[in-house]
Amino acid sequence: MTDTAMPQRRELISPKMLPYVLSLPALLVCIGILIPFVTAIYYSLQKYRMSQPWNRGMNWGENYLKFLSDPDFWNTLKVSLVYAGSTVVLELLLGLAIALLLRKRTPVNNFISIMLLMPLMTAPALAALMFKLMTNPNFGILSYFMQVLGFSDFRWGSSPDTALFTVVLVDVWVYTPFMMILLLAGLRSLPTQPFEAAALDGVPRLEQFWRITLPMLMPYILTAALFRLLDSIQQFDIIYAMTQGGPGDTLMVFQVEAYLNFFQSTNVGRSTALLLILWAITYVLSNIFVKNWLRLRERARGGA
Amino acid sequence: MDHTSLLERWLRRFALALIVTFFMFPIFWIVLMSLQTNETILRSPPSMAFVPTFDNYLAILAGRLDSNVASMGIDFLNNLMNSIILSVSSVAVALCLGVPAAYAFARHKFRGSEDIAFTLLSFRFAPPLLVLLPLTLYFQQIGLADTYLGLVWVYQLICLPLILWIVRGYFEDISPDIEYAYRIAGHSWFATFRKIALPLAGPGIAAAGLLAFIFAWNNFIFALVLASADKQPVTVGALAFVTASGIQYGQIAAAVVLSIAPTLALALWAQRYLVEGLSLGAVKG
Numbered sequence: 214m215t216d217t218a219m220p221q222r223r224e225l226i227s228p229k230m231l232p233y234v235l236s237l238p239a240l241l242v243c244i245g246i247l248i249p250f251v252t253a254i255y256y257s258l259q260k261y262r263m264s265q266p267w268n269r270g271m272n273w274g275e276n277y278l279k280f281l282s283d284p285d286f287w288n289t290l291k292v293s294l295v296y297a298g299s300t301v302v303l304e305l306l307l308g309l310a311i312a313l314l315l316r317k318r319t320p321v322n323n324f325i326s327i328m329l330l331m332p333l334m335t336a337p338a339l340a341a342l343m344f345k346l347m348t349n350p351n352f353g354i355l356s357y358f359m360q361v362l363g364f365s366d367f368r369w370g371s372s373p374d375t376a377l378f379t380v381v382l383v384d385v386w387v388y389t390p391f392m393m394i395l396l397l398a399g400l401r402s403l404p405t406q407p408f409e410a411a412a413l414d415g416v417p418r419l420e421q422f423w424r425i426t427l428p429m430l431m432p433y434i435l436t437a438a439l440f441r442l443l444d445s446i447q448q449f450d451i452i453y454a455m456t457q458g459g460p461g462d463t464l465m466v467f468q469v470e471a472y473l474n475f476f477q478s479t480n481v482g483r484s485t486a487l488l489l490i491l492w493a494i495t496y497v498l499s500n501i502f503v504k505n506w507l508r509l510r511e512r513a514r515g516g517a
Numbered sequence: 518m519d520h521t522s523l524l525e526r527w528l529r530r531f532a533l534a535l536i537v538t539f540f541m542f543p544i545f546w547i548v549l550m551s552l553q554t555n556e557t558i559l560r561s562p563p564s565m566a567f568v569p570t571f572d573n574y575l576a577i578l579a580g581r582l583d584s585n586v587a588s589m590g591i592d593f594l595n596n597l598m599n600s601i602i603l604s605v606s607s608v609a610v611a612l613c614l615g616v617p618a619a620y621a622f623a624r625h626k627f628r629g630s631e632d633i634a635f636t637l638l639s640f641r642f643a644p645p646l647l648v649l650l651p652l653t654l655y656f657q658q659i660g661l662a663d664t665y666l667g668l669v670w671v672y673q674l675i676c677l678p679l680i681l682w683i684v685r686g687y688f689e690d691i692s693p694d695i696e697y698a699y700r701i702a703g704h705s706w707f708a709t710f711r712k713i714a715l716p717l718a719g720p721g722i723a724a725a726g727l728l729a730f731i732f733a734w735n736n737f738i739f740a741l742v743l744a745s746a747d748k749q750p751v752t753v754g755a756l757a758f759v760t761a762s763g764i765q766y767g768q769i770a771a772a773v774v775l776s777i778a779p780t781l782a783l784a785l786w787a788q789r790y791l792v793e794g795l796s797l798g799a800v801k802g
Contacts, residue, residue: 231706232630235621239614239681240633242673243640249651250643256651311536314529325533327788329540333795334784335777336735338752342759343543343773346550346766352559354546386543391795398792398800436799447644450737454756468646468738475650488647499642503635510799514689 257486263479276486285462285470289487293466296377297446300384305438307385308392313426315393316400326397333390337383341454344383345370370456373463380464383451388444392437399433400426436509439502443495467491544777550770558766573771593772595747596754600776603740603750604733607669608726611676616722619681620714623688624696634681641678641797648674649742656743663745671739676729679797683728686798687721688714724790731780751776 260272280286311329315322332340347355348369359367370379403426411421427434449468452458458469465473467487474484550558552569577593621627622634652671653662661667691714699709715722737752744753755772784791793801 228706232621232625232627236618236630236633239618239637239677242614242670242677243637245670246640246648246652246674249648249655252651252655253647310532314533314536325537327785328537330784330788330791331544331781332540334731334735334780335544336737336752336780338737339735339755339773339776340543342755342769343547345759346770346773347543347546349766352561352563352766354563357561357563386540390540394792395796395800398796402801433800436796440796443642449646450752453741454737468644471646471650472742475646481650484650485647488644488650491644492647495642495644499639502642503638506797506799509796510686513799513801514686 253485253488256481257489259482261480261482263481272482276482277490279483280486280490285465286487288462289465289467289470292377292462292464293446293491296381296384296448296452296464296466297442299377299381300388300445300448301438301441303381303385304389304392304441305434307389308437309396309434311389311393312396312400313422315397318401326394329390329393331390332387333394335387337387337450338454340387341380341383341451344379344386345455348379371460373460376456376460376463380448380452380455383455384445384448387451388441391441395437395440396430396433399430403429432505432509432512436502436505439498439505443498443502446494446498447491544781547770547773551767551774553767555765555767573767574775576768577771577775593751593754593758593775596749596751596758597775599744599748599754600734600750600752600779602665603668603672604730606665607672607676607733608680608729610669611673611680611729612722612726614673615677615680615725616684616715617710619684620688620710622681623685624693634685637681638678638797640674645674645738646742649739653742663743663748665748668740668743668748671743672733672736674739675732675736679729679732679794680722680725683725683794683798684718684722686793687718687725691717721790724787724794727783727787728790728794731783734780 257276258271258273259269260275261269315326335343344355347353350356350368350371353369356367356369359365368375370376407425407429408421411425416424446466447468448466449472452464452466452469453472456464458465458473468491471484471487471491474480474487549565551573552571553567554570554572557564557567580592580594618637622630649671656662656667661670695717696709696713699713700706704712734750735752736750740748740750740753744750746757749757751772755769755776758772759769
C-alpha cells in the first residue's frame with residue numbers, strides 16, 4: 214500500500230485532522246464513562262431509594278445538608294482520614310528507611326528490592342484474605358504469635374479495638390514497596406557530587422541526610438506520598454475483604470459506606486452524595502499531585 | 518572511603534533480614550498452608566513439619582472436592598478463566614485505543630491535546646464507585662449488565678491511563694528525525710507509524726501492556742459491582758469461595774496461591790519497567 218511512485222500522494226486523512234482521529238477512540242470510550250458521573254451528580258440531588266420508587270423526587274441539596282447533623286457521616290470522614298493519614302505516614306517512613314538501606318547498587322540489594330515487589334503485585338483484596346487466614350483465632354499463625362507474646366485476647370479484625378490496626382497492617386504490607394521503589398529510584402538518580410564533597414569536608418552522615426539527601430529527594434517524596442494518599446483515602450478492597458466495614462461502623466470509610474448504602478439500604482441519593490464529597494477531596498488532591506508529578510516527569514525526560 | 522563500622526554493617530544486615538521476613542512471610546506461609554491437609558493446618562501450636570500434599574490443588578483443578586464428610590463442586594477454575602479473559606481483552610483493547618492516542622499526544626501538539634490527556638489521567642484518581650454505581654443501572658437498561666463486553670469497557674478506566682501515559686513517554690524519547698526522514702522518502706503516515714515508531718517504542722509498549730495486565734488482574738471493585746458469579750475474576754471469586762467452602766482452609770490457601778502466582782511471575786519478569794509504570798511514567802528505574 215505504500216509504493217514510492219507518488220511521493221506527494223494524498224493521504225486518507227488530512228494531516229491536520231490526524232491527531233484528532235488518533236485520539237478520538239480513546240476519548241469516546243471515556244466519554245461513555247463520563248455519563249454515569251453526571252448521572253451521579255443528578256442522583257445525589259434526589260430523594261431516591263430503590264426500595265421506594267414512588268417516593269422519588271428532587272430534594273436538591275438536602276442529602277448534603279443532612280450530612281452536617283449525621284454522626285455516621287462524620288464517623289466516615291474521620292475513619293477515612295485516620296486510615297489514609299496513618300497508612301501514608303507509616304509507609305513513607307518505612308519505605309524511606311528501606312530505600313536508604315538498599316541505596317547501594319549491590320547484587321544483594323537489587324535482589325531484595327525485587328523480592329519486596331511481590332506484596333505490591335498481590336491483589337489487595339487477596340492480601341486481605343491472606344491476612345484473614347493468618348489471623349484466624351483457631352489456626353492463624355499471627356494469632357499464635359500474639360498468644361506467645363502474651364496477648365491471649367488479641368482478636369485482630371473482629372474486635373473494634375484492633376480492626377483499624379489490622380487493615381492498616383495489610384495496607385502497609387501491600388503498599389510500602391510502592392514508596393520504597395519510587396524513593397529508591399529517586400535516591401539512585403541523585404547526582405553524586407554533593408555527597409562526595411560533603412564526605413571530603415567530613416560532614417557527619419546524619420547531617421548529610423538532613424541537609425542534602427532529604428531536600429534533594431523531596432520531589433520524589435511528595436509525589437509518592439500524594440499518590441498513595443489519593444489511593445488510600447479511597448481504599449475499598451482491603452477493608453471490604455477484611456471486615457466489610459465492621460465490626461459495627463469502625464471501618465466505614467467512604468467507598469465501603471457508599472457501597473453498603475447503595476446495595477444494602479438501597480439509598481441511592483445518600484450513597485452518591487457521599488461519593489461526590491469523596492470525589493471533591495480527591496479532585497483537590499489530584500490537582501496538587503499532578504503538578505508535582507509533571508515536574509518529576511519533565512526532570513526524568515530531560516535528565517535521561 | 519568506606520566509614521561503615523562492623524557494628525553498623527551487622528545492624529544493617531539485621532534490619533534487612535527483618536524487612537525481608539515481614540514482607541515475604543505471608544506469601545511463604547500461604548504457600549505452606551496450601552500444601553497441607555486441614556488436620557495439619559489446625560494443629561496447635563503451628564508447626565512446619567508436615568508431609569506436603571498437592572490434594573488442594575488437585576481438588577481445585579478437578580473442580581471437585583471429596584472430603585470424608587461430603588463432596589462439593591468448586592468452580593474456582595472458572596474464576597481463573599474469567600480473570601484471564603477479562604485481563605487479556607482489556608489490555609488488548611487498551612493497547613488498540615491507547616497507543617495511537619499516545620502517539621498523537623507525543624508527536625502532535627494540537628488544540629486541546631493536553632486537556633484530553635489530563636482528562637484521561639484523572640480517571641485514574643476518581644473514586645471508582647462514583648462511576649460504577651450509576652453504571653449498574655445503565656448497564657441493566659442497555660443489556661450490558663453482567664457481560665464481558667461491559668466489564669472490559671469499564672476496565673479501560675485502569676488500563677487506558679496507564680498505557681497512554683507510559684507509551685507517550687516512550688514515543689517522546691524517540692527522536693522524530695528518523696520518522697521525518699522516512700516520510701520524506703515518500704512513505705505514508707501509517708507506514709511510518711507501523712514501520713518506524715511502533716518497533717522503536719516496542720519494549721515500552723510491551724511493558725505498559727504487562728503492567729496494565731497486572732492491574733486489571735488485581736482489580737476487585739469493578740467485578741464485585743458489575744459481575745455475577747459466572748463472570749467473576751479470581752479476586753472476587755476467592756472471597757466467595759471462602760464463604761462457600763467454609764472450613765476448607767487448605768483449598769482457600771491453594772486458591773489464593775493460584776490467583777497471585779500469575780501477577781507475581783509477570784512482575785518478576787517485567788521488574789525493570791515497574792518503576793516507570795507505577796509512577797505513570799514520571800520516574801525512570
